[in-house]
Amino acid sequence: MQQAQVLTLGELAPGMQTVVDFTVTAQQMQQFAELSGDFNPLHLDDAFARGKGFEAAVVYGALMVAKVSQLIGMRLPGRDSVWASLALDFRKPLYVGQAAQVEGVVAEVSESTGMVALKLTVRAAGKVLAKGSAEVVVGR
Amino acid sequence: MSIDAIYAKLTDIFHDVFDDASIVVQPQLTADDVDEWDSLSHIRLVLAVEKKFGLKFSAAEVGRLKNVGEFVSLIQSKAA
Numbered sequence: 001m002q003q004a005q006v007l008t009l010g011e012l013a014p015g016m017q018t019v020v021d022f023t024v025t026a027q028q029m030q031q032f033a034e035l036s037g038d039f040n041p042l043h044l045d046d047a048f049a050r051g052k053g054f055e056a057a058v059v060y061g062a063l064m065v066a067k068v069s070q071l072i073g074m075r076l077p078g079r080d081s082v083w084a085s086l087a088l089d090f091r092k093p094l095y096v097g098q099a100a101q102v103e104g105v106v107a108e109v110s111e112s113t114g115m116v117a118l119k120l121t122v123r124a125a126g127k128v129l130a131k132g133s134a135e136v137v138v139g140r
Numbered sequence: 141m142s143i144d145a146i147y148a149k150l151t152d153i154f155h156d157v158f159d160d161a162s163i164v165v166q167p168q169l170t171a172d173d174v175d176e177w178d179s180l181s182h183i184r185l186v187l188a189v190e191k192k193f194g195l196k197f198s199a200a201e202v203g204r205l206k207n208v209g210e211f212v213s214l215i216q217s218k219a220a
Contacts, residue, residue: 084180112190112197113183137183140199 005078009114009138017105018075022067024059026096032060059094064122064130067102072136076104077116080139088120088132100124107133114138141219146212153188157181167209193219 033039038060041048046056065088072081094100101123108117114137122130151165158176163169171177177185186202189195189211195218205211 084183110183110187110190112199112202113186114199115183115187137180 002074004074005076006080007077007138008080009077009109009111009116009140012077012106012109012116012138014106014108016076017103018071019101019103020067020071020075021099021101022070023099024063024094024096028063029057029060029096032063036060036062054093054095056095059096059098061088061090061130064088064090064094064100064102067100067122068104068120068134071102071104071120072118072134076106076118077136077138081116081136082139084115084135084137086132086134088122088130090130092124092127092129094122094124094129098124100129104134114140141216143212143216146215146219149192150189150208150212150215153185153192157185157188165208167207167212169208170206189215195219 029043033044042052042054043057043060049057065086068086068088072083073079103121103123105119106116107119110116116136116138118134118136120130120132120134121128147165154163154165155161158174158181160174160176163174171182186197190197193215195215197214197218201214205214
């Protein structure tokens with residue numbers, strides 16, 4: 001099992017950032033379909049998705065959120081943190097096998113409460129696919 | 141800033157954070173008196189007060205507060 005980074009509240013500052021690279025596989029899509037019970041063919045059937053105007057089957061938005069989970073839980077702030085909120089706007093589709101990155105940037109650190117605000121951006125091929133923010137409470 | 145002005149502003153913040161316009165913000169009010177006042181909403185409350193009053197508190201200052209009256213005293217001392 002990978003070790004999570006541990007950043008304390010005092011080590012966090014606005015502007016700090018990290019990036020998680022990822023590529024969603026067809027196997028992960030199938031596994032998520034079974035986990036979630038969402039078998040919408042838009043996510044599993046290339047021909048169906050093309051018929052709806054997409055290039056191929058569209059990656060579940062929740063799998064982008066899963067990479068946000070990796071970013072927060074393993075990197076920034078890492079182990080001693082827990083989500084308080086998440087907002088993510090999906091602007092463009094991500095396709096299976098397409099290389100993507102999720103970036104997290106510290107926007108605000110509250111010393112009094114331990115709350116850290118992160119700005120989130122998901123990109124692929126230089127285009128923004130999703131943007132949002134998260135609030136994370138860092139344990140003392 | 142007067143005590144009355146602080147309570148008026150704080151009342152708006154409480155109603156917004158807890159989404160409950162029936163909360164009467166008075167000195168003896170504590171987390172035990174508001175059903176929705178849990179650890180996360182406490183964080184949101186402190187953040188909202190810092191933002192609306194343009195103040196910053198320390199963890200120690202926030203940690204020793206026992207009721208709204210003490211919070212108002214802290215706000216008044218910081219805003220002075």
